[in-house]
Amino acid sequence: MSGYYLGIDIGSAGSKAVIVDGAKISGWAVIPSGTNYATAAATVRARALEQAGLKEGDIKATAATGTGGRNAGADSYHGVILCDTRGVNTLFPTARTVIDIGGQGSQVITLDEAGKVVNFSISEICATGSARLLQVLARILGIKMEEIGPLSLKATRPSNFSTSCSVFLETEVITRISQGDKPEDILAGIHRSIAEKVVAMARGLTLQPDVVIIGGGAMDGGLVQAIEEKLDIKSLLPENPRIIAALGAAVIARET
């Protein structure tokens, strides 16, 4: 079907909207979710329309996903596994594995040759299994989120941590700083802790190439490298990894 379709993904940290015209992305937006999901949905939707140069009336149908997706005022709601999959299918038709590192948890999805879901594993809500730990860390180290990846890649001796809980890690990081560990080594050590959580989640799934990493965590090159090392894989990355579930929702809105 031709025309414009809108997908909205209201995550715990960020809200995203994508407008598609056929398989082409006409506009997109990402904003912080804040505490009111309905407001976030309205705002991110307006931003995406503005970016695409469209009006509300141009949209034929909308679909939503994510933690707050049921409050997004969309025509339909779909699970994040399906939306992740459809978004990845659209950009990487050869993908057989999807790893989504979100703001509150993560998921690993395996796909068949036709790009349909075979199996998946969702982490419990845990800061260490998500990009949230990186936010905590950025605050302690006094750096910006986007500086984490490049800095961590300079690590020479990644720090070892005795715990995998973000709360205890916070204390341990402070101890390491006082012991003179370099910020890049601490970051690389933390990346390994997160990667280990992802590995634990992927246990029992057969990960075949191509592997695509999406979600906010995929914007951190150091984390991507740590996941690749721990899982012994090579990955593909979308240009804008945060909007993939919203893209998937838009594609689903077009198809239904």
Added chain:
Amino acid sequence: MNNLASQLHFAGIDIGSTMSKAVIVDAESAMKAYVVGPTGAEHRRRANKVMEDVLARADLKIEDIAYIVSTGYGRVNVPFADKQITELTCHARGVASLFPDVRTAIDIGGQDAKVLKIKNGRLTDFLTNDKCAAGTGRFLEVAAETLGLELNEMGRISMQTDTPVKINSLCTIFAQQEIISRLSEGQPLPDILAGVYIAIATRVVKLARQLKVETPVVFTGGVAKNAGMVKAMETVLGMKLLVPQEPLITGALGAAILARDQAYQLVQRGEYDSHREKKLSEAYIEFTEKGS
């Protein structure tokens, strides 16, 4: 040993992640004195300090203590201890000395939680959580910090309600965010606090249910001092709990009783005098030097 019995005393020192505790018992295993203080970063200095304090409280000198057992997370950092014994063994012994019929002991400490199955005073099974801050005292500390309250105020305030708010996040980091959201929605503070306790209790009870929870159930650890937490545990478990008068010191008490047992074994083997001599020449000197 009978002729010596009235003069001999035994000590247990429990260096926990957050609090350090020391207990002195006499030859009948009756408690003569105890102290509790924050652990801080320097375990060794802390071990000396609690030992000094408990001696002062019992009106005894280090020479009067026949045997010392250390336990807890920092047990290796008690240079003057005669023996180190794991906290699970000490804890089971301490709880059983207070509640001889105990079948299940739940301990929530500053950074961990343990569930012990005990039969005829002996440890038969256990599970611990030290991997995740949810379900430990640390969760409470984070909540207190977020709300700007003292830990002891929290319990009192939470008791004012029977309608706890539901805290969905089991992860401490996300729960912190959730507490802030609930506050901004205008939920009453007592309801939020009661919800925090229910969240911790839910996590710990999930651990406990992996072993069979049999009564009587004893609840100990620093977190058991909190009335709000006791109420939440009873609500989630659906049963009454026994709480010792001083729930922090069961590990140290067990260590002190085990110290007494160890000393008796040495006496039976005829090795006590040589042990005593060695001790007076080495370990006690270390104690007095470092402690001063």
